[in-house]
Amino acid sequence: QVQLVESGGGLVQAGRSLRLSCAASGILFSIYRMGWYRQAPGKQRELVATIATDGRTNYRDSVKGRFTISRDNAKNTVYLQMNSLKPEDTAVYYCNAGHTVIMTNYWGQGTQVTVSS
Numbered sequence: 001q002v003q004l005v006e007s008g009g010g011l012v013q014a015g016r017s018l019r020l021s022c023a024a025s026g027i028l029f030s031i032y033r034m035g036w037y038r039q040a041p042g043k044q045r046e047l048v049a050t051i052a053t054d055g056r057t058n059y060r061d062s063v064k065g066r067f068t069i070s071r072d073n074a075k076n077t078v079y080l081q082m083n084s085l086k087p088e089d090t091a092v093y094y095c096n097a098g099h100t101v102i103m104t105n106y107w108g109q110g111t112q113v114t115v116s117s
Contacts, residue, residue: 002026009111020080022095034078038091085115
């Protein structure tokens, strides 16, 4: 059974930091592209950042320079370090594990991040 379990969300003031974690089980973590997505109320889910199996990263423009995605294959965990948080970063953040060749895609249950002004 595949599980992606996010943690680290919460309520913070603008300008502060949070680190999200996503612990994976039931998959061969090292072969999956890992990503963080977010969904704000009334909006579509959007890509925040991805990290490939070789460590290459990709970010949406609005978080570049503030957010950092990383992975620890030994711990089957992906992280999202979020600095200089803004109220517009408020959303439910979801962890994703994807593999295009074997065509599998898994989601976590989400963790709420709320940034107050």
